[in-house]
Each structure stands twice: as C-alpha cells, then as structure tokens.
Amino acid sequence: MLTSSKHIKLIDFGTAVVCQSADERPEGEQSSKGRAQTFCGTTHYMSPELLQDNYTCTASDYWACGCVLYHMLVGRRPFDEPTEYLLIKSILEKEPHYPEDLDSDAKDLISKLLIKNPVQRPGMEEVKRHPFFENVDFENLTTKDLSSFWIRNVEWVDDSTVSSCKGCDRLFGFWRRRHHCRNCGTFSATPVRLTPV
Numbered sequence: 001m002l003t004s005s006k007h008i009k010l011i012d013f014g015t016a017v018v019c020q021s022a023d024e025r026p027e028g029e030q031s032s033k034g035r036a037q038t039f040c041g042t043t044h045y046m047s048p049e050l051l052q053d054n055y056t057c058t059a060s061d062y063w064a065c066g067c068v069l070y071h072m073l074v075g076r077r078p079f080d081e082p083t084e085y086l087l088i089k090s091i092l093e094k095e096p097h098y099p100e101d102l103d104s105d106a107k108d109l110i111s112k113l114l115i116k117n118p119v120q121r122p123g124m125e126e127v128k129r130h131p132f133f134e135n136v137d138f139e140n141l142t143t144k145d146l147s148s149f150w151i152r153n154v155e156w157v158d159d160s161t162v163s164s165c166k167g168c169d170r171l172f173g174f175w176r177r178r179h180h181c182r183n184c185g186t187f188s189a190t191p192v193r194l195t196p197v
Helices: 048-053 058-074 084-093 104-113 124-128
Strands: none
Touching: 048 058, 048 084, 058 104
C-alpha cells in the first residue's frame, strides 16, 4: 500500500514478533541483537539461525532484506530449490550465485546481508552508510513527498508477450524479470492502477 506522498505503508503483521531489547536479554547471551523463539515466514527468506536453532533476531530481518534485495535486482530468489529439504540445505550450506552484470555495490551489500553468522551481519547504521545507498537521504526520507519520483506516462505492455526490451531491443534471458530491463531501465508490464492510500 502507498500513502498519498508515495511512501510504502507496511501492513499485515500477523506473524510479527517483538524481540527483546538489549537490557531485557538474559545475562551471558552472546548476540547483541534481540531474539525471539519462533518459527514463521516463507522458507526462501528464512535465515540460517532460524532454520537451525529456531530463533529469530533483528539480524534475521537483515537476512530477509538481503534476500528481497537480491530478488528485486536479479529477478530470482538467492536460494531456490525444488524441495523444502534442498532449499533449507542450500540456505545453510551454499552461497548465492551473483550475475556478472550485477552492480558491484549491490553485490557487496547483498553478500554482507547474507552472511551465515548473524553476529557478523551489518546493522541498520552500517547498511545506511553502504555505498549502495550513497544517494539516499535517510534523514528526510520519511518526511519527503516522493510523488515526483514516480515514473509517469509509462507505455505499459502485457509482459506475457515481451521477449525483448522495447527500449534497447535486448533479449530477456531466462532468468531476467520480464517487466524491467536491467540494461536500459525500460519498464513493461500488465497495466495496473495505483491508488494512493
């Protein structure tokens, strides 16, 4: 959902968990990040610590963020296997494959978010300082009207018929998203109407 200023509005917290803050944590707990004993979510985005130890922490959210960022930029999930067993094994043991044409800053950020050990993953401040976000003004992000950043007058086409980019004629590979050309940035998709909330 979008607000009238085009900010994303988070909804559906049916599986949300409140993690312990640092001062509520039992003495001697190693991680500096809050933990909760729960198992919920989509397996493709579950962190290794959740799959192994059945606990989640704020670092687990950064893992999921890395998975979503990978999915958005590459067009497929970082870990994708035909069975649940193989998927879990892949998350625990393998590293994702990064396409050669993936931006180096994006690859660096994603690889840090997908570090298997949750203690070694970056925190929010480190993520915000990463070169991938160098042009993002985080201080004014929540108050700024983003309406002007939305693409207007886009020529939409049914993405089921698109095999190459209308902007640069580059053929879409099997693993590429068919609605966005990563070569020239042209968008093509089934027409959709976005209504501000």
